Amino acid sequence: MRAVGGTTSLRDRVVGIDQPTPLLDGSMVPYVNLDNAASTPPLRDVADAVAEFLPLYSSVHRGSGFKSRLSTMVYDQAHEIIARFVGADPATNTVIFGKNTTEAVNKLSYRLPFDDDSVVITTVMEHHSNDLPWRNRARCVYVAATPDGRLDEEDFDRQLRKYEGRIAIVAVTAASNVTGFIQPVHRLARMAHDVGAKIVVDVAQLAPHRRVDMKPDADPEHLDFVVLAGHKMYAPLGAGALVGPAEFFLESQPEYTGGGTVDAVTLDDVHWAGMPDRDEAGSPNVVGAMAMAKAAQVLMEVGMDRIAAHEAHLTAYTLERLAAVPNVRVYGDTNPATSDTRVGVIPFSVEDVHHYLVAAVLGYEGGVGVRSGCFCAHPYVVHLLQLPQEALERWKTRVLRGDRRGMPGMVRASFGCYSDTGDADRLVEMVDRVARGAYQGQYDEHPASGEFLPRGYREPLARFFTLEAADD
Secondary structure, three states: OOOOOOOOOOHHHEOOOOOEEEOOOOOEEEOEEOEOOOOOOOEHHHHHHHHHHHHHOOOOOOOOOHHHHHHHHHHHHHHHHHHHHOOOOOOOEEEEEEOOHHHHHHHHHHHOOOOOOOEEEEEOOOOHHHOHHHHOOOEEEEEOEOOOOOEOHHHHHHHHHHOOOOEEEEEEEOEOOOOOEEOOHHHHHHHHHHOOOOEEEEOOOOOOOOOOOOOOOOOOOOOOEEEEEHHHOOOOOOOEEEEEEHHHHHOOOOOOOOOOOEEEEOOOOEEEOOOOHHHOOOOOOHHHHHHHHHHHHHHHHHOHHHHHHHHHHHHHHHHHHHHOOOOEEEOOOOOHHHHHHEOOEEEEEEOOEOHHHHHHHHHHHHOEEOEEEOOOOHHHHHHHHOOOHHHHHHHHHHHHOOOOOOOOOEEEEEOOOOOOHHHHHHHHHHHHHHHHOOOOOOEEEOOOOOOEEEOOOOOOHHHOOOOOOOOO
């Protein structure tokens, strides 16, 4: 297996780079993946580790065979590596593996104690994963954003003071999946602790791009809980993690119970296991946890500062090139000189061209994968678009009738550690073609999804991969 400290370029260490993909005109081009904010491709180091581990994989904990003993060792190591990756003290904190960030936030929401008057302080910038789980448990108070999409820290402080003594948790994102803004999470943690509140930070979008540091437990800027996911850090095998104080989880029984969560059970009593076992009910995703830990190792050994510098340069380059394309609007921070203060996410729109159509042309005619819509952050995107309330109500009414045509939104291009200026050039060239109306296909808007599909085009998907028998 390739040593992670080798000199191979980051681009060469990603699976699927330059994968030939079909275009609308029948030609083939290397795929350009600019949808990394949704999910990243796997690192080759991760794929190699999975291939090497699978012949040795077995059940973990209590198995007497060699493979079980080895798998248990690897699974335990994965917990330790993720703790190190986020700067958690392993003596007092625990890593709980699950499916993804969404599950991690939901788990924490069920474990926190809530009173009738409890509130959750969060922000309009949150991904739905760090918003909707809290709505089921308490009243949510949303801190405002500035017109360009930054957190309004004065409002943050105001809400903390207003609800002091009633705050169940403060929930914030470390980096926006829409604008890429990096939050001053340690400053926010200090402010939360000043009013006796704890903070959970969604680092899923930050972790692949910048170093995460929970800081020592006694530090006023310590992050009490963090949540993250492997599929956003080059290990797309269905693992995520919740990291926080072991003592907190030991205070109550797990919300999911079953195999592996106990030390002893009688017909009359249950004695729960220690951490993290009591909160990892059932057979765990050992391969996914191993893959996530392997990706974390690679990112740490490559160096997060190196990754950050590369992506900042690429973001600045792309912003400069997009600025020269007529009728293109970039949201959030448009200044190339400050690209080091954000992660590599660029949201934009093309005047008089629906965002779904822009994305469709980029994909079908340019081989460029982007994302369009509201990115699971509807309130934030509505804020950035400055959508009037009456327009918002019309949109909701139409969507609830099953008609998603004309949905508000924008296009998002997002970089990974392996992206390069060639990827950016292809993006800009295709956006310029869309802005000039120089694309080839005729596209029809699909009412149920709102997406634009090329008229008369038959996708050759099964030619590349299918679980069904190929048609004769």
